Amino acid sequence: MAKFLNTSGTNYFLEELIKDARDRVILISPFLKLNDRIKELLSDKNRLKIDVRIVYGKSELQPEEINWLNDLTYVRTSFCKNLHAKCYLNEDVCIITSLNLYEFSQVNNNEMGVLLSKEDDSETFKEAYEEAQRIIRVSEEVRVSLKRIPKSEDGDAESNEDSKTEKLTTSKLAKKLGKTTEELLGIFCEKEFLEDKDGKHFITDKGKSAGGQFMPKGRYGPYFLWPAELEV
Structure with a gap:
């Protein structure tokens, strides 16, 4: 049976979702600015070679996200144009919510969401998982655009080919x-x-x-x- 979540509930179950993942994690959020706790949990999944897919929808990634993502082998990041959905899944549970994967939202905003489990809500979980997979398929995996552009001495981005x-x-x-x-x-x-x-x-x-x-x-x-x- 689906469980209603407020802001604190969404944050709690999001951390548990990542921590309990044995096979995969899918995080879909238009905005991406991770707090230290989420980074710690995802880094641990990376060490365990758990497949993590992050889909975001706003092109302005923060420098700390760029550097952090560059160091993770098993965390893949994709950009999806016109993304507005916020959905977080592992192989057992799914959170559909208004909460962005954005530190400010997690601390300051009033959010709502629902928690679904594969065991108790199998059909709805399956539909959410399939839609998440579709969003991943239509997204563009980010590589070069995650790299920080080196600055010249006058502060402008270098224009050379390197x-x-x-x-x-x-x-x-x-x-x-x-x-x-x-x-x-x-x-x-x-x-x-x-x-x-x-x-x-x-x-x-x-x-x-x-x-x-x-x-x-x-x-x-x-x-x-x-x-x-x-x-x-």
Whole structure:
């Protein structure tokens, strides 16, 4: 039987939905600005290799969302034009609500929603799940547009072609190439893209010329970005 949710109830069951997911999580929300608790739960699902799909509908992603999403392998993000639905699912339960996946809404707004379970509301759950899958299919998976555009010294976005190139972290590029991160770091040192000083890696001018980029701040500390099509 469906359960009515107010704002606090929606927030509580949304966290439980993510925490209890064993196979998949689908989060559909026009606005996307995640609070620290939701990020923590999704990062844990990423470590457990749980498939997470986030669909949003407003193109203005915040820088913290951009950097955070770039570091997650099993969290895929899609953009859906004209999206207004707010729906959150795992393999067992579904929340249909007015609540955006937006920190301000979760704290300040008066929201309503309903909680459906696959066990008690099987037909309605199935219809909601199928509609969520349709929204995913008509959405465009975001890759390049999630990358922060580097700034020139005068503060304007760089207009050169390199700023439009898709870039991956070292670990993601290693996975794409079928190597371990340590193997790829070793190759980059051999090619003089990186220099190893007392166990710490530093990017060289040659590495920068190849499209490498040092990022001083990330969820787990400094990291490097590389062109997705870099040949090694």
